[in-house]
Amino acid sequence: MEFRFNINKIFKNNISRIGNSLLPAGFIAPDRRTALDTTAYVAEIINTIGQASAAAQGLSQPVTTSDRLRNCDEQVVYLMTEDDGRNGLVVGLLKIGRKSLYVFDKFGDTKHVNAPCVLDFYIHESRQRSGLGKILFEYMLEFENLLPEQMAIDRPSEKLLSFLRKHYALTQKIPQMNNFVIYDGFFASQESQK
Ligand code: ACO
Known part of the structure; x- marks a missing residue:
């Protein structure tokens, strides 16, 4: 996914963590103008890849938008990029x-x-099925200590159920009444987080 601007100036690493400032963690803007321009570019990137994700999942509305990210301190986006020697490519979003959820235990x-x-x-x-999803997911798990x-x-x-089965042997779902899927081990790990 290519943009009209050079994304390599924004993302110094191939995975970037972005919170409600819409600036990649560690990004230091030399001045206010650059900071504002950069947030506008990041917003465009997030909205574009959010749309692509929705289309891939057959959703009418994107789950990820820059406005939603800006207005929520509980959510973060990990973006995966590639330096192709030109403007750079955005290849993944997590x-x-x-x-806060009400869930059934087993x-x-x-x-x-x-x-x-x-x-x-x-x-x-x-880029699907070439291992990038695993790299992005692993990076997030390690960073968040999860x-x-x-x-x-x-x-x-x-596809995601298959991904979790393949890479993490997650197969035993605990049935829920909401749209969330949780697996065996969820409650044990909740206990250990206390
Ligand atoms: N059909 C079935 N399983 C798939 C497919 C597919 N087309 N693509 C990936 N997978 C699963 C399989 O288990 C696959 O292993 P296999 O090739 O041996 O069968 C495994 O993922 C591959 O692992 P990676 O290469 O690391 O995964 P990938 O880079 O493809 O990322 C992802 C996985 C994010 C699910 C990607 O396939 C994708 O973007 N799919 C379309 C959008 C989507 O469904 N996203 C999840 C929506 S639900 C949610 O976000 C909460």
Whole structure:
């Protein structure tokens, strides 16, 4: 995914963590004008890849928009980019955030949790099934100090279910009444987070 501006000036690493400032972590703007321009570019990137993710999942509305990210301190986006020797390419998006959820445990009892959630995940069509999703997901797990089974997954697609099965052996879902999928081990890991 290419943009009309050079993204290599914004993203110094191939994975960048972006919160509600819309500036990549560690980005130091020399002046206010550059900071404002950069947030506008990052907003455009997030809106474009958010749209592509929605299209890939058959959603009518994107889950990830720059406005939503700006207005929520509980969510962060990880963007994956490639330096192609020209303007650079954006190849992946992973949005996570904590949510207050009521979920069933495996005995059918309701529990109230404040769980880290996978909210949106997308690798560009030209790069899917080549291991980039795993690299991006692993980076996020390490940075956030999380295990995959600690996360609730919001409306996972078949591709994401397959991804979690393949890379993390997550197969045993605990049935829920909402759109979130949680796996065996979720509650044990919630306990260990206390
Ligand atoms: N069909 C079935 N499984 C798939 C597919 C596919 N087309 N693509 C990826 N997978 C799963 C498989 O388990 C695959 O292993 P396999 O090739 O041996 O069968 C594994 O993912 C490959 O791992 P990676 O290469 O690391 O994953 P990838 O870079 O493709 O990223 C992702 C996975 C993000 C799910 C990507 O395929 C994608 O963007 N899909 C379209 C959008 C989507 O469905 N996103 C998840 C929405 S739900 C949510 O975000 C909460």
